Amino acid sequence: MDYSALLAELAAEVRPLLGQGRVADYIPLLARADPSRFGLAMADLEGGLCGTGDDQESFSIQSISKVFALALTLPHLGEPLWRRVGKEPSGNPFNSLVQLEYERGLPRNPFINAGALVVTDALLSLTGDACGTVLAFLRAQAGPGQVAVDEDIAESEWQHRDRNAALAHFMKSFGNLHNPVDEVLRHYFRQCAIRMNCRQLARAGLFLANHGLCPDGRRLLTRSQAKQINAIMLTCGTYDAAGEFAYRVGLPCKSGVGGGILAIIPNRMALATWSPGLDAQGNSLAGLAVLDHFTTRTGLSIF
Amino acid sequence: MDYSALLAELAAEVRPLLGQGRVADYIPLLARADPSRFGLAMADLEGGLCGTGDDQESFSIQSISKVFALALTLPHLGEPLWRRVGKEPSGNPFNSLVQLEYERGLPRNPFINAGALVVTDALLSLTGDACGTVLAFLRAQAGPGQVAVDEDIAESEWQHRDRNAALAHFMKSFGNLHNPVDEVLRHYFRQCAIRMNCRQLARAGLFLANHGLCPDGRRLLTRSQAKQINAIMLTCGTYDAAGEFAYRVGLPCKSGVGGGILAIIPNRMALATWSPGLDAQGNSLAGLAVLDHFTTRTGLSIF
Amino acid sequence: MDYSALLAELAAEVRPLLGQGRVADYIPLLARADPSRFGLAMADLEGGLCGTGDDQESFSIQSISKVFALALTLPHLGEPLWRRVGKEPSGNPFNSLVQLEYERGLPRNPFINAGALVVTDALLSLTGDACGTVLAFLRAQAGPGQVAVDEDIAESEWQHRDRNAALAHFMKSFGNLHNPVDEVLRHYFRQCAIRMNCRQLARAGLFLANHGLCPDGRRLLTRSQAKQINAIMLTCGTYDAAGEFAYRVGLPCKSGVGGGILAIIPNRMALATWSPGLDAQGNSLAGLAVLDHFTTRTGLSIF
């Protein structure tokens, strides 16, 4: 199939949605994003790479970085990681403290903020530089172009860190954070502030479609670990809309409030889309729509 | 592949688990189940049907009936059904009232008890006989052998109905139950008390592997509705262990406290397994293990 | 002090509030109450009795009956009663299920609905007729005039019983209700549907101002038990406004959604007021105001 043409067609279909939704505004720098932008790219296991729209414009990947941090931590720790963070959906908003209190500091999964902070803390303990490790991996995998931390956004997140600081201190009070709170937060915010474009993101995510094997031949994850991460993406990757994504898109996805979404089609390809207008659950409005259309058109849903 | 031989091999692999776990004991009749029993069967889209062990012994399908009630209700109501019950994972035990209170009587999904009661209520309004409708469908689809309500179990559930009666009255107080509470409960308990065997269950679930088309050519669901139900099974079908099932088994599954599990491999087949010993989450210990081995051996996980 | 004149003065002061607030409307019969009515009465330990306004018009005492049910149950069971119901404030709405779930069916105190159902259940076990026991006590204590169950209101409560039925079934599922749910509910609704007037209510509550000794010389409670009930009235007697009552009125009070409030001044007197217009917390608007003015004018607050 000529995916290049298909992507362009699908982009045209969702054009009416551009400018709708709400741009993330909890930090001023994100609020400046232009809601009319839209990019879409795919990378497949045969080395194919194509895209449409603003697919070469870099954006803040935000929570999508949690996938990579997890993938870089899991091989080192293995199953014991799951004693510090669960792998079940939460049924609560992504930054809620309620579940964390009832379950004594153990986050439900690695994609809610609390769980991602635990993963960053673990990666920091393992490597001494959590954000640097994520960044180095993305640079190695992403192909041409820059991949960099947007330090202004990282600093702005730090200025508005209270909710995440509350989560971190709370887990620390239960002994589930090993490094100093402020240090973990700095790495976490810098990791979330990484900028890259849709083409780069699709390439960087390809190892999840390939059972843990990177395009350059490096084995990052075992088959079983790749399956674990895909499963967690499907059940927990899109905030409080995992159910809706599962039945509309039917693919493991991870979204970020910057408007990006990474979607995995096991054995085949990775898709990346970006559009800053968000729906009420914090997922890209046009991104969800274009992925929905994609699986409807191609029948490539996993269900 | 000769699935018949494979099933027998897998059954041998999980034999050491038989007798472990805990038989459901919240009603006396279920507590009498023999934890050493084990059955496994598969039905495929080409008409193949095979099984091993106690695959022709009938058992109480319990919560697995929720899948069929949903599949028989959704085509009539369509999207408006989702205004009465959500499709997101709950993050709370299957019979919890907390979420129901915070969300004003709207259950998170159709597979927690509260949500299943809403579905039964809707089916009752639509047909005048919710349990009878489920039973007629199962009899038509299941192939040879008896499919019947175990009235002793239904009566015993009724005697121990307090938790479910609390859920039902609570939803009724929010206007989210339209028929009298006791009538809905009676239909619900009888529907859960249906007995059938693994072979029958695999056949009856085949329409979910075939995008909504039953083996007899009847279209029960649209493609999109079949996808919805598979997605909800994956994210919510196994109580508080959906995440663990997703990454160990990687298939849409629905379990019951009688020890049964129905698993769907889209485009290919349905599997049914039964063994009464349950793990801490209420899922069949040997059932989970055998499905895990199956997807590991065949590579037929959706991830 | 000439309390008769004072009561009339205070009644005049709160007149502008009459007609404000919201009449309870969760059952149709209560919704018909006239929000412009207002009664106030006091009975003191010297045998004094006076009142003003509609102090001789009977009204539905609703939750105020919980005080009498408790006072009639506590002497029989003593401390073991507190193993079935707590005596701490709840911090949740009076009919919430959340606390009940987290504390495994043990209500926080005897004045939230769940706790009152446990008390009625205990009184039913002790006497065979919970409502009849409360009624007989009130008739014996209240002095002239009728005290009777308004059977229409009791029936209407039964028709709208879902929230209370949920609480009752939920506690039953934890073994904290010993009689059949429907029987407990019937007694509870009839007890709440008792009608009497302010003068009668003030007289009937006098034993709480007199350390457990009734005007007719009967010792209902020990000193310590009377102190217990006063303390629970102060900390839990006015739904989610106990703190506000404590600092504005500074007396043990119990309110009902019919618009009545019973207030106790230990060692001195009991006050009863009635006005159907309720504030957002479900307490009588004019009733709270008149008690506030009373303690401000007389300095008879306990603080």
Added chain:
Amino acid sequence: MDYSALLAELAAEVRPLLGQGRVADYIPLLARADPSRFGLAMADLEGGLCGTGDDQESFSIQSISKVFALALTLPHLGEPLWRRVGKEPSGNPFNSLVQLEYERGLPRNPFINAGALVVTDALLSLTGDACGTVLAFLRAQAGPGQVAVDEDIAESEWQHRDRNAALAHFMKSFGNLHNPVDEVLRHYFRQCAIRMNCRQLARAGLFLANHGLCPDGRRLLTRSQAKQINAIMLTCGTYDAAGEFAYRVGLPCKSGVGGGILAIIPNRMALATWSPGLDAQGNSLAGLAVLDHFTTRTGLSIF
């Protein structure tokens, strides 16, 4: 009555309890307290002052400081303070985050940690030195002897600040903390780390028994504000045991994990007791017992 003899008698009665209970051990310095110590003192409105046991040995007042911080803040802010912190009992542990999340950063009352942090923040905004203001007041009121911050304990609290830091950051994220989190915490920990003895504490609390008027003639609070604080002490002053205190002691009390309790008898006197062994709710075991005996013997309960 010769209170001096009575206090000695009561002290003898509770002697068997000394050494029981558990000393607070969440910070190492508090864990060193000697559970066999016991002090009791009273100060009355006529200028009487007496005590028994270790009544002149200073201890860490901890949460009792919250009463003084509140009393020094309320006159400046008046009713608007209650828009930042409630005055209702919480029904949750003193350092819980759950209520805070459901009520969007508004603590239920000024005596749970979250509420006390808001009061300290407000006092800091008003005076530029929250702890210094509390300390100056205590020194002025307490009479002979030293009143000082135990800087080692304050530092140790700071080292173990994670739970309180979580509360503070969480409220800050809702805009309900105006000063920098770390600054508020430092003032809060130092204020809690003030050491004084029972005699000093009884004298310093006397204004609450005297409708807001200090022994030196200074009017700290209006009558109504003094009543507010007494009411909040009764309903919220002893962690999750306010109900039990209300009915056993029947006085407004505020306890601290250092083992101190301040109790107010309106119009008469203030009592202070200290003994480090705590019960399961975190209140001094011997302290609760001695206050219980005191009101039983004297009949001076407010109920």
